[in-house]
Amino acid sequence: MAHLQGPVPLGDDHYVQRPFEHELLRELMADRWVLLLGPRQHGKTSALVRLQTELSENGVPAAIVDLQAAPAPQSYAEFAAWVGSEVRRQLATADQPNNDSEDIGVLLGAALPPGNTPAVILVDEASNIPDTRWRNAFYGQLRAISSRRATARPEDAAARLRFVFAGTFRYESLIDAANSPFNVCERIDTDDLTVDDVCALTCQILGNENAPLSQPIFEEVGGQPFLVQKLLSKLQGCEEMQAALGAEITKLRTGESDHIIDLFRKMLSEPSLAAIGARMVRDGVAPVEAADPDFRYMQVLGLARRAGANLVFRNQLYARIAATSPQLGGMAPAPTLAPMFPVSIDAFNNVQNAELREIAWAGHKGAIAAYRAGSNRLALAGFGGSLEAMLLDLLMRLPNGALAPIVAQANITLRGGERTNNPATWNLVNLIKAAPHAGGGQGFDPPQALREWRNLIHPAVAQRNYRPDHELEPEARAAANLHEILLRDLP
Structure with missing residues (x-):
């Protein structure tokens, strides 16, 4: 039967070996380190399990270090010790005494069996070291191993060790370039089934x-x-x-699969990636800019593939979802609900106040959930609330005295408790009117429609021009599209 969770077990008759696996073995046998990149759920771990077995059967000790399985260490020394213990356990050198060093090169050297036989360390989920300092230390120490290879004696760890670093990540920005072992690796990308x-x-x-x-x-x-x-x-x-x-x-x-939600959330959470996706929706292709790593990362994620000098969506399914998603400017009719996806809070990094950033993100997340549940009024309220948090942040950044001229230029009438120098007291109408004048001439112009739709949550307003909730689905789609534009253009 089909295998959908975790690596495909060894001996499974349904496993299909692909060309990248043969290439992996060739590079290792040629004494090279390897960077293996590919989408999630694309067979990388299954390939590493089989590679470990094949290497061991051919007399080459090999260990898999899955950084996703690392415990929650309290220090870098504990993390490095865990890596060393994993290698010792798998290479059957667990009886050797532990080494107290914090240098991963020393720890791995102590974990190797005696002799001068090459050994391979397969690092899976290689980006999964959350602490930046630890990540730089770990990979810097591994890079130092590579630097010692030319002068090392045959029995030294630097001469014996080979590495494969596997995952779905931006290798060019994961760590400081000077510390990066990825620069000395042969890059291999996973390939699709034929x-x-x-x-x-x-x-x-x-x-x-x-x-x-x-x-x-x-x-x-x-x-x-x-x-x-x-x-x-x-x-x-x-x-x-x-x-x-x-x-x-x-x-x-409809985009309801966890696989698809995760994939599109990653793209939509980074404005530069979302812009490439939107261009592929609009034009069918996005011309590749060779010096721009975003185009490479779209392929690593698995959303896109090269077609000559252009990027196109990886398959028809992704292309259809993108073409019907209002978050990418898609206008094609959807089979039922239009695909909408939550994004990470990082997508709201242009909102400078931390509390307003969280409020804007939570409003957007709630709007997506409400739309998926068929509650269009709640979705419109969520998009409107997110917009209001963004506008408030924009106006609160302005220096003292800057708001009074904007009030005059935008013909804003302040009423009741609204105070000129405190936009937190303004209603949404006035925030929308002021925003274009606060945006520095960058074309940031929130439409009044979002305010009107947001107000449909109020029973008296909703009743004036009453429509059943399900008939507001087009407005919810449009609000999602407008929200993405405003988030993109927020100064």
């Missing part, structure tokens, strides 16, 4: 008589291993497989 691979998996899981189903699966999700197996697993035991496949693909296109 159409023949998908056909073979379909026959293995569903039987040879269902081989024709492999074509619509490949046309929709390409060779993305997780999605291929997810669809095949949903078809097992179904009587009407063609109809079941259509239903599962329709469900995926």
Whole structure:
């Protein structure tokens, strides 16, 4: 049956070996360090497990250090000791005494079996060291091992150790460039399944008589291993497989899958990545700018692939979701609800006040959840509340005395308790009027429509031009799109 959680077990008949795995072994046998990059749920860990077995069977000791499995150490020394103990345990040198050094090179050297046989350390989830100082120390010490290789004696750890660093990350900015071992690595990218691979998996899981189903699966999700197996697993035991496949693909296109939510959240949380995605939606392609690492990272994430000099979406499924998502400017009709995705709080970094940043992010997150639950009025209120927090932050940044001229220029009428020099006392109408004058001429111009839609949460306002909640779905889509524009343009 299809395997959807964790690495595929050794000996599983449904495992498909791909070209990048052969390339990994070739580079290691040629005495090179390797940087293995690829999307999540793309088979990296499964490949490392098999590589470890193959190396060990050929007399090359190998250990997997999964940084995602690291405990919560209290110091870098504890973290380094854990790495060393993992290697000792897997290389059967656990009987050697622990070394108190904080240098990972020393600890790994002590964990190696005697002799001058090469040994391979496979570092999985290589970006998963949250503490920046620890991360720089760890990778700086590994880079020092590489620097000693040329003069090391054959029995020295520097001469014996080979590394594979695997994950889904920006290697050029993960650590300080001077400390980076990634600069001395051969880069290998994971590859998708081929159409023949998908056909073979379909026959293995569903039987040879269902081989024709492999074509619509490949046309929709390409060779993305997780999605291929997810669809095949949903078809097992179904009587009407063609109809079941259509239903599962329709469900995926709504963006409800955790895989898709995680992927699009990562893109939408970084404005530079979202801009590339929006361009692919608008023009079908995004011309690659070779010096811009964002274009490489879109491929590492798995959202995009190269097509000549351009980036395009990795498969038809991602392209359809993007084209129907208002957060990317998508205007194509959605199968049911338009795909909308939460973003990380980092997407709101232009909001300078920490409390208002959290309020704006929470309002947006609530709006997305409400829309997904079919509560369009609540969604509109959430988008409007997020907007108000952004505008308030923008105006509160201005120096003393700057607000009075804006009040005059924007023809703002302050009433009741609204005070000229305290925008926190202003209503949303006045915040919207003032914002273009506070934006430094950068085209930041919040539309009044968001204010009107936000007010639909008030029963008396909603009743004046009453529409049932479900009929406000187009407004909610439009509000999501406007919110993304304003967040992008916020000075």
